[in-house]
Every structure is written in C-alpha cells, then in structure tokens.
Amino acid sequence: MTTLEAPAKPISLTKFTAGDFKSDLKPIWCPGCGDFGVVTAITRALANLARPPHEIAFVSGIGCSSRIPGYTTAYGFNTVHGRSLPIAQGIKLANPELLVLVASGDGDGFSIGGGHVAHAVRRNIDITYIVMDNQIYGLTKGQLSPTSSRGRKTVTSSFGSLEDPVNPLLYVMGYGASFVAQGTPADMNGLAKIIEEGIRFPGFAFINVQSPCVTYGMEEQQLKAHKTNMQSLEAMGHDTSDRAKATELAREYGTKLYTGVLYRNPNPPSTYGQGVIERHEALKKSAVPRHEILNRFKPTS
Amino acid sequence: MSEDLIIGIAGSGGDGVISAGESLITAAALEGYHCVMTKSFGSQIRGGEASCRLRLATRPVLNPNGPLDVAVALNWEDFRRFGSELPVEAATIVIYESNTGVAPDQLPLPGVKPAVVFSVPITAMAAEHAGTNKAKNIVIAGLLAGWFGIGRESMLAGIRKKFAKKGATVVEGNVRAFQAGLDFTAANPLKEDRKLAAPQSGGQAKLLTDGNDMCAAAAIFAGCTFFGGYPITPSTEIMQFLDREIWKYGGTVLQAEDEIAGIGAVVGASFAGKKAMTATSGPGMSLKTEILGLASLAELPLVCVNVQRGGPSTGMPTKAEQSDLFQAAFSAHGDCLRPVLAPTSVADIFGVTVEAFNLAEYYQTPVIVLSDQEIAQRKETVDPIDTSKFQIIERRHPSGPELANYSRFKLTESGISPISHPGMVGGNYLCAGIEHNEQGRPTASGEMHARMNEKRFNKFNPLKNRRDLFTIEGDPEAPIGMVSWGSVAGVAREALRLAQAEGLQVKLLVPRLLYPVAETVYQDFFASVQRGLFIEQSYQAQLYRIVRMNVDLPAQVKAFAKSGSNPILPSEVLKRLREMVVSIQGNQQQQPEAVEN
Numbered sequence: 001m002t003t004l005e006a007p008a009k010p011i012s013l014t015k016f017t018a019g020d021f022k023s024d025l026k027p028i029w030c031p032g033c034g035d036f037g038v039v040t041a042i043t044r045a046l047a048n049l050a051r052p053p054h055e056i057a058f059v060s061g062i063g064c065s066s067r068i069p070g071y072t073t074a075y076g077f078n079t080v081h082g083r084s085l086p087i088a089q090g091i092k093l094a095n096p097e098l099l100v101l102v103a104s105g106d107g108d109g110f111s112i113g114g115g116h117v118a119h120a121v122r123r124n125i126d127i128t129y130i131v132m133d134n135q136i137y138g139l140t141k142g143q144l145s146p147t148s149s150r151g152r153k154t155v156t157s158s159f160g161s162l163e164d165p166v167n168p169l170l171y172v173m174g175y176g177a178s179f180v181a182q183g184t185p186a187d188m189n190g191l192a193k194i195i196e197e198g199i200r201f202p203g204f205a206f207i208n209v210q211s212p213c214v215t216y217g218m219e220e221q222q223l224k225a226h227k228t229n230m231q232s233l234e235a236m237g238h239d240t241s242d243r244a245k246a247t248e249l250a251r252e253y254g255t256k257l258y259t260g261v262l263y264r265n266p267n268p269p270s271t272y273g274q275g276v277i278e279r280h281e282a283l284k285k286s287a288v289p290r291h292e293i294l295n296r297f298k299p300t301s
Numbered sequence: 302m303s304e305d306l307i308i309g310i311a312g313s314g315g316d317g318v319i320s321a322g323e324s325l326i327t328a329a330a331l332e333g334y335h336c337v338m339t340k341s342f343g344s345q346i347r348g349g350e351a352s353c354r355l356r357l358a359t360r361p362v363l364n365p366n367g368p369l370d371v372a373v374a375l376n377w378e379d380f381r382r383f384g385s386e387l388p389v390e391a392a393t394i395v396i397y398e399s400n401t402g403v404a405p406d407q408l409p410l411p412g413v414k415p416a417v418v419f420s421v422p423i424t425a426m427a428a429e430h431a432g433t434n435k436a437k438n439i440v441i442a443g444l445l446a447g448w449f450g451i452g453r454e455s456m457l458a459g460i461r462k463k464f465a466k467k468g469a470t471v472v473e474g475n476v477r478a479f480q481a482g483l484d485f486t487a488a489n490p491l492k493e494d495r496k497l498a499a500p501q502s503g504g505q506a507k508l509l510t511d512g513n514d515m516c517a518a519a520a521i522f523a524g525c526t527f528f529g530g531y532p533i534t535p536s537t538e539i540m541q542f543l544d545r546e547i548w549k550y551g552g553t554v555l556q557a558e559d560e561i562a563g564i565g566a567v568v569g570a571s572f573a574g575k576k577a578m579t580a581t582s583g584p585g586m587s588l589k590t591e592i593l594g595l596a597s598l599a600e601l602p603l604v605c606v607n608v609q610r611g612g613p614s615t616g617m618p619t620k621a622e623q624s625d626l627f628q629a630a631f632s633a634h635g636d637c638l639r640p641v642l643a644p645t646s647v648a649d650i651f652g653v654t655v656e657a658f659n660l661a662e663y664y665q666t667p668v669i670v671l672s673d674q675e676i677a678q679r680k681e682t683v684d685p686i687d688t689s690k691f692q693i694i695e696r697r698h699p700s701g702p703e704l705a706n707y708s709r710f711k712l713t714e715s716g717i718s719p720i721s722h723p724g725m726v727g728g729n730y731l732c733a734g735i736e737h738n739e740q741g742r743p744t745a746s747g748e749m750h751a752r753m754n755e756k757r758f759n760k761f762n763p764l765k766n767r768r769d770l771f772t773i774e775g776d777p778e779a780p781i782g783m784v785s786w787g788s789v790a791g792v793a794r795e796a797l798r799l800a801q802a803e804g805l806q807v808k809l810l811v812p813r814l815l816y817p818v819a820e821t822v823y824q825d826f827f828a829s830v831q832r833g834l835f836i837e838q839s840y841q842a843q844l845y846r847i848v849r850m851n852v853d854l855p856a857q858v859k860a861f862a863k864s865g866s867n868p869i870l871p872s873e874v875l876k877r878l879r880e881m882v883v884s885i886q887g888n889q890q891q892q893p894e895a896v897e898n
Binding site: 023025052053054055056057059062069070073074075076077078079080083085086087088089090091092093094095097098115116118119276279280283284286287290291293294296297298299300301 | 331455527546553558562566571575689731735
C-alpha cells in the first residue's frame with residue numbers, strides 16, 4: 001500500500017460482504033427514500049474493493065444524504081453544511097493511503113458548498129464525490145434546491161421558481177473532471193458498478209445519483225419513473241473517452257436520465273497526491289532536525 | 302555614549318527605507334545588540350509611503366515605541382503621514398534629504414524645534430558615488446553607522462555580499478556610497494558622542510526574525526505536518542514559511558480556495574491523525590467560525606493563529622490591534638470553550654505556539670493563538686532558544702483493550718477520551734458535528750447533550766491552574782497592579798522598569814493564557830492591589846471586560862485602552878501610575894470612567 005492510485009488493492013486476503021460495511025444505526029430517512037439504495041450500492045462496491053472499513057474515511061456535509069457515513073462501518077465524518085470536500089481533501093492529503101469517499105446532496109454540494117467543487121476537480125485529489133441529487137431540500141421539508149427546475153413550486157417558491165437550475169454534470173465536465181458518471185437506485189447493479197469504478201479511478205471522481213425524495217419529490221422523479229426513463233449509456237454504445245460527446249450528453253441533464261459513465265479520461269492526469277509524494281522524496285534530504293529549525297534565523301551579513 | 306537608540310526612517314516606497322533598516326538591524330544583531338524593527342506602510346502595493354522604526358539597545362528592548370532619538374526623512378510629506386508613529390521631539394536628531402529644499406530651522410514639524418538637524422544631500426551622494434539614486438539606503442546606512450557606531454564592518458560585508466552577483470563595479474560603487482555616508486559624519490560630528498556602547502551580554506550574535514516566521518518555525522518544531530489556509534494580511538508569511546519548509550518533513554501546505562476550505566482541510570487532517578494548523582486575520586477568523594465549532598464538538602485538535610489587525614470588517618489590515626479577543630473567546634454558537642493564547646514578543650511566540658499545539662493535542666480542541674500585526678511583522682533579535690526545554694505532547698490514542706470495545710467520546714474522569722484515527726483497526730467511529738453519545742452515535746437526548754457539554758467544559762479545568770502561562774514582575778505585594786498582554790505587554794514592562802526606577806511600588810501581570818480566565822491567578826494578583834490598570838490596544842479593553850465577567854475585581858481596577866496603531870507609550874503609562882500613587886496617598890474616592898480611551 002504505497003501507491004496513491006490503487007485504493008482497491010487489498011491489504012489482506014479477507015473477503016468482505018456488503019454487510020461488513022453496514023452499521024447497525026437505523027437511518028432517519030423516510031420509507032422508500034432513494035438514499036437507502038445508495039447506501040446499499042456503496043456497501044456493495046466497497047465489498048468488491050475489499051478494503052477493510054478502518055481504511056476508509058467517509059465524509060459528508062449536512063442534509064438527508066449526508067447521514068450516510070453513519071450507516072456504514074467506515075470512519076465516518078458527518079461535518080458541516082457544504083464543507084465536505086475541503087475536509088475530505090485534508091484527510092486524503094494527511095494520509096494518502098486512506099480510501100476517501102464524500103457524500104453530498106444537491107443543496108450541500110451545489111448550493112452552499114458549490115464553490116468548493118471546481119477546486120476539488122482542478123486539484124485532482126484522489127477522492128470519490130457522490131452527490132445524491134433529489135432536486136429538493138428534504139431535511140428542512142421541501143424548499144427549492146439549486147437543481148430544482150425553473151417554475152417548480154415549493155414552500156419557498158410559492159409562485160414557481162424564477163431561476164434556472166444548476167447542471168451538476170455539465171459544471172463538473174466544464175471544470176475538467178476526469179471521471180463523471182450518473183446513476184439511480186432504480187438500477188442497483190449499475191449504481192454499485194459506477195461507484196466501484198469511480199473509487200478505482202485514480203483521481204477525483206464525480207458520481208451524480210438521481211436519488212428521489214419520496215416525500216417532497218415529484219412523481220416523474222420517483223424510482224418508478226426512473227425505471228422507464230433511464231437510458232444506459234453503455235447500451236447506447238457511448239464512448240466514455242469522448243469528452244465532446246460526454247459534454248453534449250451532460251447538457252441534457254433535467255430532460256434525459258442517462259446512467260453509467262459519461263466521461264472517463266483515457267489518460268488520467270497525475271494526481272495531487274502523486275505530486276506530494278514526489279516532492280517529499282525530492283526534499284526530505286534537505287530537512288534539518290526539527291529542533292534545529294531556529295538556525296534558519298541566524299543573521300548573516 | 303548611547304545605551305538605547307530609537308531611529309525612525311521614512312520616505313517613498315522606492316527610497317530603500319526598509320532596506321536601510323534591515324541592513325542596520327542585521328549588523329547590530331550580528332554584534333550582539335538587542336534590536337526591534339517595525340515597518341509601516343501606506344496601503345499601496347507598490348510605492349506610497351514607507352517607514353521603519355528601529356530600536357537598538359545594549360540590553361533587552363521591550364517594545365519599539367517612544368519618541369525618536371534619530372529621525373531620517375527622505376521627504377517631509379511622507380514622513381509626516383506617519384504622524385504619531387514617528388514622534389519627533391526637541392531632543393531628536395533630525396537627518397533629512399537636502400533636496401527637499403527645507404531650511405534646517407524651518408522643518409515642517411509644528412510645535413517642535415529639534416536642536417540637532419543635518420541637511421544631507423543623500424540622493425546626490427548616492428548618484429555621485431554609486432552612480433544610481435537607488436543607493437540612497439546605502440548612504441543612510443553609512444550616515445547612521447558613522448554617527449551611532451553601528452556595525453561598520455558587518456555592513457560593508459553585507460554590501461559586498463548583497464551586490465556580489467551584480468559585479469565588481471556595482472559592489473565598489475555601493476561601498477563608496479557607504480564610505481561617503483561615513484565621511485559626511487566625520488566632517489560633521491555630533492557635539493555629544495551618541496555611539497552605542499558595547500552590548501551588555503557580550504558580542505554573541507543573536508537570532509533575528511519576525512513573529513510570523515517564528516510562529517511557523519515553532520509549528521515545525523512542535524511536529525505540525527499540515528497547514529491549510531488562505532492569504533490574508535498580516536498573517537500570510539506563516540503560510541509562506543511553512544510552504545518553504547514543511548514539505549521537507551513529509552508535511553503539506555494547502556493554499557485553499559477560501560478561509561473556510563483552509564480550516565476545513567485542517568480539521569480533515571486532524572481527523573486523519575496529523576498535527577494541523579491554519580493562520581489568518583480578522584475577516585478570515587469570522588469565516589472560520591463555524592468549523593471551529595465543529596472542531597470543538599468533534600473534539601479535534603487544531604491550532605488557529607489569528608494575527609490581529611484593526612477591525613471590524615476590512616478595518617486596518619496593516620496596523621496592529623488587540624480587538625479580536627472577544628471573537629476568539631466567544632465566536633461560536635452553542636456552549637463552547639476553547640483556549641486562547643497570546644504571545645508578547647517574537648521570542649515569546651515560539652513557546653506560545655508550541656504550547657498551543659500541546660494544549661490542542663492534549664485537550665483535543667481547537668486552540669487560538671492571538672498574535673498581532675506588530676509581533677508578526679516586526680523584526681526582533683532573539684537570544685538563542687534551548688529547544689530541549691520544550692516538551693512536545695501527543696494526543697492520547699486508545700490502547701489495545703480500549704479499542705476492543707471502543708467509545709470515542711467515553712465519559713472519563715478527566716473529560717479526555719482516547720482518540721483514534723482512520724487506519725487504526727477497531728477505532729472506527731462516526732465523527733460528527735451533530736451531538737453524539739459516548740460511541741459517537743447521533744443523539745437528540747437532552748440528558749446526553751448536558752453530559753457531553755459538561756465533559757467538554759470540565760476537561761479544561763486543569764488549564765486554569767497553569768500559572769506557568771502567566772508572568773508576574775515587580776513587587777509581589779505592590780498596591781498598584783498592571784495587566785497587559787500581547788505586544789503591548791512590552792510597553793507595560795518598560796513602564797514598570799521606569800516606575801521602579803522612580804521607587805514606585807508596582808507590579809505587572811502578563812497572561813499568555815487569555816481564555817478560559819484563570820480566576821485564581823487574577824484574584825491572587827489583585828489581593829494586594831488598591832489601584833489596578835489593564836493596558837490594551839483596543840477601544841473596548843477586551844481582556845479587562847472578560848476578566849471582569851469572571852473575577853470580582855476591586856472597583857479601582859480600570860483600563861487604559863487605545864484603538865489600534867495609536868502607540869501606547871511607556872511614559873503615558875508611567876504618568877497614570879504616578880497618578881495612582883497620589884490617589885492612594887490621598888485615598889481619593891473619585892471614580893473615573895472604567896475604560897479610558
């Protein structure tokens with residue numbers, strides 16, 4: 001376990017099941033919430049990756065979706081609203097050998113925390129960012145979210161939203177991400193697969209999950225509708241290395257529900273962590289013992 | 302002979318004012334003098350006015366303030382912009398650029414007639430000997446070296462080294478410019494010999510640095526391996542120093558996209574088990590507040606340095622103030638306690654920063670270090686520090702048996718629960734900003750919340766008995782007691798010295814631990830006190846008010862407070878001490894305003 005880009009490398013021969021990653025904490029979610037499917041997909045992916053729970057740091061912000069870390073056996077960190085990405089990056093930089101997952105929602109990730117996404121992408125720190133996008137604020141009971149469609153009526157948009165929604169897929173493509181995918185719990189196998197691929201991808205990986213809110217969501221956003229609407233990118237024969245095509249498909253967010261890997265950079269760029277390792281290697285010989293650091297302040301004429 | 306010289310130099314940004322000051326202080330430090338140099342600028346990025354105050358002394362200097370013994374003006378307009386930062390008195394020796402066209406008896410200094418005034422063609426001398434106006438700073442260095450006997454040889458060596466890359470012609474030109482300064486002083490000697498006497502501690506070279514670099518070096522010494530932050534005046538040099546050094550120790554500096562992300566990454570690194578730090582100034586502290594609360598509730602160690610500047614809002618970014626103590630102590634929602642420490646000098650910030658890491662790791666808490674612009678950016682000589690005297694404390698990890706049935710937030714007698722980190726087998730837990738039970742599971746139980754609050758407060762009880770984080774100087778039974786903190790403590794110390802020389806019975810309490818308030822330390826200090834004075838650089842006298850909140854102080858304990866960048870002078874403090882003596886003698890019952898601004 002010395003390389004940064006191989007988080008999937010098992011440290012033991014132990015076989016894991018999804019159950020090994022599920023905690024006994026009872027979720028606060030409404031019955032039928034899409035997030036149940038997401039936690040199941042994540043634990044399945046983790047079982048396939050065969051990294052023991054204590055080597056996983058699972059970070060989140062605030063919202064229904066951000067409760068997820070507590071429902072796993074990983075080291076969870078349920079932080080503050082919108083700040084999961086900076087905190088997760090600090091964890092990964094402090095200990096590059098950890099597998100670092102981030103869970104967020106459309107409000108946490110693209111409203112209050114939206115400013116951090118571009119920087120996480122450009123730094124290309126090897127973490128996996130899973131956003132449960134339900135186009136509504138569920139935890140606070142039904143307010144407009146940044147991905148709510150124009151005209152949507154909610155308790156804070158009584159006469160209909162006057163704003164265009166954020167397009168998470170297009171934003172992240174635009175920021176230059178190397179791995180962008182979308183899934184839905186309506187296709188559990190597909191969702192578990194893209195999460196696993198995202199984690200295995202060496203660098204920042206973004207997975208948008210259409211995870212419906214059963215309480216405040218609209219009918220056409222529910223899993224039942226997903227089952228008929230979703231279009232598998234793989235079945236469409238989409239070339240995941242085609243950045244221009246991926247960007248074009250990303251534009252259809254909100255009208256089409258594509259599932260699978262939208263874009264995967266065929267030549268993944270060097271990660272921030274690799275740069276750190278190289279720098280440490282190059283500079284370690286020039287370190288003076290810590291207790292001699294004050295010699296830096298000896299004046300010279 | 303002089304034992305103590307205060308020199309002020311002012312001019313436009315391009316005049317080399319700062320570089321002249323730096324040559325002088327470096328030379329003086331090499332010769333073993335005690336020195337302090339502060340710089341002051343207009344808010345322009347380039348150009349504009351620049352000044353430095355340089356204090357050189359044969360014994361330890363406690364602050365850079367006081368009227369100038371020597372004033373150097375490259376032009377009068379810029380000089381006068383610094384107002385009370387560069388006070389000229391009748392006794393001040395004034396040296397100024399001849400081409401300002403001002404007659405020596407017509408200096409534009411209202412109400413002051415300095416007795417000794419030299420009009421010197423500084424620019425012309427630079428142009429003549431070095432072939433460039435840029436050598437003005439070298440001429441100034443030569444003048445000051447000549448009249449005041451500072452480091453002639455070291456300065457010549459410095460000039461040779463500094464210009465070596467530019468070739469022999471440039472080196473010799475600058476050496477000639479320096480010599481021209483010396484020659485001018487030989488031709489125009491002072492009537493009274495003002496050359497600095499030999500340093501009392503002998504000629505041993507001292508360390509020379511500023512508070513920001515010293516703070517960063519202390520972080521490295523303490524074992525910090527992660528820094529996350531965002532550039533902000535006047536703290537940025539901490540990040541810059543660490544960026545040059547920390548990588549060598551396997552550490553990382555992350556220049557984050559904003560102040561929140563900076564401390565966010567620090568909390569993440571601490572969760573991952575590393576000693577981590579951020580540094581900022583007022584506006585950045587405001588932004589970091591929410592995550593500081595997270596670190597308090599999640600009991601994660603971190604050090605947050607706030608290099609205070611004038612506020613509120615953007616305020617006065619390049620000026621020192623002690624007005625962020627309320628924020629440091631109280632800016633959190635919910636019931637929350639975090640230690641606040643303050644250094645009093647460049648030398649002091651070493652120990653204070655190491656202590657901050659120790660407290661953070663031991664108590665599993667954010668710790669705030671309240672530095673200020675003056676300490677941060679002033680250059681000061683520091684006697685060699687014996688680092689072997691400093692203990693380094695690491696966070697308490699769970700033992701094998703504790704991991705077998707691990708409770709991250711176990712309610713222990715001390716309130717301190719062993720802390721695991723990712724990668725540790727069996728230590729898995731949910732760390733969260735939401736209230737939790739002993740296992741870290743979210744809870745909405747009022748009873749559990751009360752118990753956890755009690756744990757998070759009680760764990761700090763031993764801190765209030767840390768008398769080593771306070772110094773008391775002067776007569777322990779004195780009826781007059783001063784309290785001062787941060788860079789202003791140096792002013793109070795000097796006032797104490799002056800008062801003692803007059804035979805006044807005075808003592809001084811200097812806290813490094815500002816919060817929580819160590820009640821018994823203040824109670825004991827004020828037990829003998831009939832008249833007390835808190836001396837602070839802020840409008841409100843924030844320590845005075847916080848101590849009053851916690852300790853039943855005698856009514857005659859008042860505060861002397863000034864808003865930032867208006868120097869508090871030892872002579873002003875002395876005046877108040879004398880008044881207190883008179884007041885005690887007359888046993889006057891008059892009640893002046895509690896805070897005098």
